[in-house]
Amino acid sequence: xxxxxxxxxxxxxxxxKSFDDEDKKYFGLSSDNYYAQFNFEDKEExxxxxxxxxxxxxxxxxxxxxxxxxEFCKNxxxxxxxxxxxxxxxxNLNGFVCSWAxxxxxxxxxxxxxxxxxxxxxxxxxFFKRQQGVxxxxxxxxxxxxxxxxxxxxxxxxxxEIVNPVTKxxxxxxxxxxxxxxxxxxxxxxxxxxxxxxxxxxxxxxxIPIAAVNHKGSGATFIAKQAKEEREIILKNAHPNFFCxxxxxxxxxxxxxxxxxxxxxxxxxxxxxxxxxxxxxxFLCEEKMEGIVASELRSLERFDFLNSKKRxxxxxxxxxxxLDLLRKVDLLHKRKFFIGDISDNNLIxxxxxxxxxxxxxxxxxxxxxxxxxxxxxxRTMGYYDKRIDDLSLLDQDKAQLVYLLISLFxxxxxxxxxxxxxxxxxxxxxxxxxFYKIPQAFVTLIFxxxxxxxxxxxxxxxxxxxxxxxxEYHFEEKYDIQKIERNLKQTIFINQLKxxxxxxxxxxxxxxxxxxxxxxxxxxxYEITEKLKKKIYDEWRINKIxxxxxxxxxxxxxxxxxxxxxxxxIVYIKPELVDxxxxxxxxxxxxxxxxxxxxxxxxxxxxxxxxxxxxxxxAGLLLCLLEIRQGYNTELYDNLILKLVKTLKSSEIPQRGxxxxxxxxxxxxxxxxxxxxxxxxxxxxxRELVDIIPYYLYKKDKLLYLIDDTFGDVSVKxxxxxxxxxxxxxxxxxxxxxxxxxxxxxx
Numbered sequence: 044x045x046x047x048x049x050x051x052x053x054x055x056x057x058x059x060k061s062f063d064d065e066d067k068k069y070f071g072l073s074s075d076n077y078y079a080q081f082n083f084e085d086k087e088e089x090x091x092x093x094x095x096x097x098x099x100x101x102x103x104x105x106x107x108x109x110x111x112x113x114e115f116c117k118n119x120x121x122x123x124x125x126x127x128x129x130x131x132x133x134x135n136l137n138g139f140v141c142s143w144a145x146x147x148x149x150x151x152x153x154x155x156x157x158x159x160x161x162x163x164x165x166x167x168x169x170f171f172k173r174q175q176g177v178x179x180x181x182x183x184x185x186x187x188x189x190x191x192x193x194x195x196x197x198x199x200x201x202x203x204e205i206v207n208p209v210t211k212x213x214x215x216x217x218x219x220x221x222x223x224x225x226x227x228x229x230x231x232x233x234x235x236x237x238x239x240x241x242x243x244x245x246x247x248x249x250x251i252p253i254a255a256v257n258h259k260g261s262g263a264t265f266i267a268k269q270a271k272e273e274r275e276i277i278l279k280n281a282h283p284n285f286f287c288x289x290x291x292x293x294x295x296x297x298x299x300x301x302x303x304x305x306x307x308x309x310x311x312x313x314x315x316x317x318x319x320x321x322x323x324x325x326f327l328c329e330e331k332m333e334g335i336v337a338s339e340l341r342s343l344e345r346f347d348f349l350n351s352k353k354r355x356x357x358x359x360x361x362x363x364x365x366l367d368l369l370r371k372v373d374l375l376h377k378r379k380f381f382i383g384d385i386s387d388n389n390l391i392x393x394x395x396x397x398x399x400x401x402x403x404x405x406x407x408x409x410x411x412x413x414x415x416x417x418x419x420x421x422r423t424m425g426y427y428d429k430r431i432d433d434l435s436l437l438d439q440d441k442a443q444l445v446y447l448l449i450s451l452f453x454x455x456x457x458x459x460x461x462x463x464x465x466x467x468x469x470x471x472x473x474x475x476x477x478f479y480k481i482p483q484a485f486v487t488l489i490f491x492x493x494x495x496x497x498x499x500x501x502x503x504x505x506x507x508x509x510x511x512x513x514x515e516y517h518f519e520e521k522y523d524i525q526k527i528e529r530n531l532k533q534t535i536f537i538n539q540l541k542x543x544x545x546x547x548x549x550x551x552x553x554x555x556x557x558x559x560x561x562x563x564x565x566x567x568x569y570e571i572t573e574k575l576k577k578k579i580y581d582e583w584r585i586n587k588i589x590x591x592x593x594x595x596x597x598x599x600x601x602x603x604x605x606x607x608x609x610x611x612x613i614v615y616i617k618p619e620l621v622d623x624x625x626x627x628x629x630x631x632x633x634x635x636x637x638x639x640x641x642x643x644x645x646x647x648x649x650x651x652x653x654x655x656x657x658x659x660x661x662a663g664l665l666l667c668l669l670e671i672r673q674g675y676n677t678e679l680y681d682n683l684i685l686k687l688v689k690t691l692k693s694s695e696i697p698q699r700g701x702x703x704x705x706x707x708x709x710x711x712x713x714x715x716x717x718x719x720x721x722x723x724x725x726x727x728x729x730r731e732l733v734d735i736i737p738y739y740l741y742k743k744d745k746l747l748y749l750i751d752d753t754f755g756d757v758s759v760k761x762x763x764x765x766x767x768x769x770x771x772x773x774x775x776x777x778x779x780x781x782x783x784x785x786x787x788x789x790x
Contacts, residue, residue: 054076054127054128055072055076055079055127055128056127056128056129057079057106057109057127057128057129057132058079059109059110059113059114060106060110060113061110061113061114062113066081066117069081069082069083072127073124073127076127076128077126077127077128077131078124078125078126078127078150079124079125079126079127080122080123080124081113081116081117081122081123081124082122083116083117083119083120083121083122084120084121084122084154088154089122089152089154089198089199090154090155090198090199091197091198091199091200092195092196092197092198092205092206093153093155093158093195093198094153094155094158094193094194094195094232095150095151095152095153095193095194095195095196095198096150096151096153096158096161096162096165096191096192096193097146097147097148097149097150097151097179097182097191097192097193097194098112098148098149098150098151098165098171098176098190098191098192099146099147099148099176099177099178099179099189099190099191099192100132100136100146100148100149100174100176100177100190101136101175101176101177101284101285101286102132102133102136102137102286103286104174104175104176105132105133105136105148107170107174108148108149108174108176108190109125109148109149111168111170111171112125112149112151115164115165115168116151119161119164121151121152121153121157121161122151122152123149123150123151123152124149124150124152125148125149125150126148132148135147135148135260136148136177136285136286137260137261137285137286137287138177138259138260138261138262138285138292139259139260140260142180142181142221142258142260143180143181143218143221145177145178145179145180145181145260146176146177146178146179146180146192146260147179147182152198158193158232159232162185162191162193162233165185165188165191166185166186166188166191171188171190171191172188174189174190175189175190175283175284176189176190176284177260177282177283177284177285178282178283178284179192180221180222180260181194181220181221181222181223182194182223183223183233183236183238184236184237184238185233185236186233186236186237187236187237189284194223194224195224195225195226195229196217196218197217203216203217203218203219204216204217205217205226207226207227207228208228209228214226214227238322241322243321243322244319244321245317245319245321245326246280246321246326248270249269249270249271249317250267250268250269250270250276250278250317250326250328251267251268251270252265252266252267252278253265253266253267253268253275254266256277260282260285261281261282261285261292262279262280262281262282262285262292262296262324263279263280264277264278264279265277265278265279266278266331267328269316269328275331276316276328276329276330276331277313277328277329277330277331277402278326278327278328279296279299279326279327279328279329280296280324280325280326280327281293281295281296281324281325281327282323282324283323283324287421293325295405295406296325296327296405297318297325297327298404298405298407298408299327299403299404299405299407300315300318300327302404302405302407302408303315303329303404305409306380306404309374311332311371311398311399311400311401312400312401312404313329313330313331313332313400313402314329314330315328315329315330316328316329316330332391332400332402333391333393334391334392334393334394334399334400335391335392335394336387336388336390336391336392337387337388337390337391337392337399337447337450337451338387338388338450340387340392340451341451341452341453341454343394344638344639344640345357345394346360346361348479348480348481349479349480358482358512360397361451361485362507362510362512363396363397363398364392364397364398364399364451365448365451365485365488365507366504366507366508367397367398367399368390368399368444368447368448369444369500369503369504369507370504371399371401372440372441372444372500373500373501373504375401376437376440376500378409379409379410379411379437380407380408380409380410381407381408381409381410381436381437381439381440382401382404382406382407382440383404383406383407383408383422383439383440384403384406384407384421384422384423384426384443385422385423385426385440385443385444385447386422386423386425386426386443386447386450387447387450387451388403388423389401389402389403389423390402390447406421406422410436410437422443424459424460425446425450425456425457425459425460425754426443426446426447426450426456426459427439427442427443427446427459428442428446428459428463428464428465429463429464429465430442430496431443434496434497435497438496438497439496441492441496441497441498441500442492442496444492444496445465445489445492445493445496446459446465446468448485448488448489448492449468449472449489452472452475452476452479452481452485453471453472453475453696454698455468455469455471455472455475456468457698457754458471458741458750458754460753460754460755461741461750461754461755461756461757462741465493467741467750469490469493470738471738471739472486472489473486473516473518474518474520474696474735474738475696476516476518477516477517477518477519478696478735479696480515480516481515481516482510482512482513482514482515482516483514483515483516483517484506484507484510484511484512484514485507485516486516487506487516488503488506488507491503522734522737524733524736524772524781527736527737527740527747527772528768528769528772528773530746530747531740531747531748531749531765531768531769532765532769533746533747534746534747534748534759534765535759535765535766535769537746538759554571554575554578555578555579555582555607556578556579556582556604556607556608556610556611557603557604557607557658559571559575559579559607559611559615560606560607560610560611561702561703561761561762563610563611563614564657564702564711564761565761565766565767565770568614568615571615576615576616579608579611579612579615579616580612580616582604582608583608583609583612583616583618583626586600586604586605586608586626587625587626587629590605590629590630590632590633591629600633600647600648601646601647601659602634602644602645602646602647602654602659602660602663603646603658603659603663605630605634606644606657606658606659606663606664606667607658609623609626609627609630609667610663610666610667610670612626613667613670613671613674614670614674617674620671620675620677620679623671623675624679627680630644630664633645633648634648635664636653638653640690640693640695641655641661641686641687641689641690641691641693642661642664642683642686642687642690643655643660643661643690644659644660644661644663644664646659654704655690655691655695655697655709656697656703656704656705656708656709657702657703657704657708657709657711657712658703658704658708659704661687661690661691661712662687662691662708662709662711662712662713663708663712664687665684665687665688665691665712665715665716666711666712666715668680668683668684668687669684669712669715669716669719672684672719673719684716684720688713688716688722688725691709691712691713691728692713692725692728696735697709697732697735699739699750699752699754699763700735700736700739700740700749700750700768701749701751701752701762701763701764701767702761702762702763702767702770703752703762703763704752704763705739705752705763706732706735706736706739707767707768707770707771708767709732710729710732710733710771710775711771713725713728713729714729714771714774714775714778717729718778726780729775729780733771733772733775736768736772741757743757747765748764748765749763749764749765749767749768751763751764
């Protein structure tokens, strides 16, 4: 929607070809610099809600589309905006954005009386007639156009409410549906388009989707039922006009078909079933391999390196798994077959046999075949380092194999997003392996392959076959925790100077309970406005409605909403204890999961993922229950408090170092428990966590930072950066946690 107060500031790396000095007065950028905007028409004439027009494109023609749209809108005096950065446009047109945003390179804001005429003029324009564009799935296509779409929604202001002009009631919220939607008082302006005439031939007839495996803008993967055979298969589809560099996504999926057929004699490659086109989409059907994707292996309760009852089965299974993986890569390489994209989502593990299957072979090829699209263009982030392009194709597979093997144990490979040398990943994996008593044979194999990915896999296979798995990997390193604290503080101060302010203050403007939750942890409780209190109470009320499931629209409740609102209600609103009990019953019913490993919260009601962290998991629930104990002087939840503490004391290394989703938040919760219950038995766990802090840090421009929750950047913020780590170290020092003579953490 159009933004008020657009200013000429920030980066924009693409402007219309004919842009001149006269156009500057119409130009501006959105507050987040995401859109470039031209206001050629008086914005007072644009209605609050109505139809907007979206112009799509492809990665090959978007510049020309922007140029022609600029000329069209300038001549017609129409307001429009477009994505201001090439990188973001290409990310959008490659399908790596949320489904409702895909293809929306340009947005035109027509007045109500001009809407139909503008669409007609665009459709009759010779340039737009000739152009291709990706489909905008949240919109309706205009007639038979490849790139002109429209939808009804908010045009001005920050709100999302679609209000019936007669009843003055909210009918629905903009963007609450990923598909085209018009309100009840509006008739469809163009009831017939080419999409209405399309009919399915095989999709939903011969092959019936029963579950989504993954979905992005360029296509999707489903588990489907093959009607004739009455069996489950994998069904993949590719949409037209999406590209991976210069190769269309459709051609990549066709390449996968060729690979499946050529490797049909191998039982660890899916068998080809069928392929067909339907309404310009390409579909590939293939065998469904039995097992789990490798990314799910770490979360299974069956495997535990530290549990004496489970260790032997875990070691046996991991040896079988790694050997089978190496042997099959070696076999494919003997056929001169390049796998290309090796990651834990492209590997299926059979939990009964420990054997693996390779899936998603669109990037794979025989290296002795010289084709125009000889180059591989896509690899999964976190499975390759900066050396990859200097290696031969088969050695590239082996270099990626290093990080796939690491990912079978931990998420240390994700640090490659920030440090593509691999050094941070290797350093963390050393600590992880020592902590979890991983057999030396596994670690040595990984490090040998890391140091020399050009070597043959056969000797590594032989060594692992005969290795003694009772020998554990050992790693020791010393860090001065007080020096680390000083360096983190220095980085914070230098970043504040860069922002031209020596002291940052917390802004209460526009807060919600999530912001207030984090702010309270950073600064302690403080006076808040009545307006903010009302907002928190409204969030509390809506969360209760969501958890009761009374309104479909509210079914997407997340545990981080629940935790933040509960905490803020306890600290700032102080409702009756009976109201808190009622709220917590719903939380326990919808989110609490009890497993062999402890007590956790699900990320959403329907999610299989659970969290031990402060924002959305065990630590956050613990903190809330401790606040209840203190604020209401009750021992009502003491039993659950002890169980949550036991969960957080368990020997798990957090994935991240942050307050909201990592180590620092767990330390905050456990330290609060220790203070209230005076239980020094948790000291060993606190020390264990503090000792791991250095492994989440990264030096950038000679300054020390915490790696943020995305793994792809650094931060000094409290919630996911230096300030959070500094606070927990500082608080521990104030409480005399560290002995005066002890300045070093031993590993």
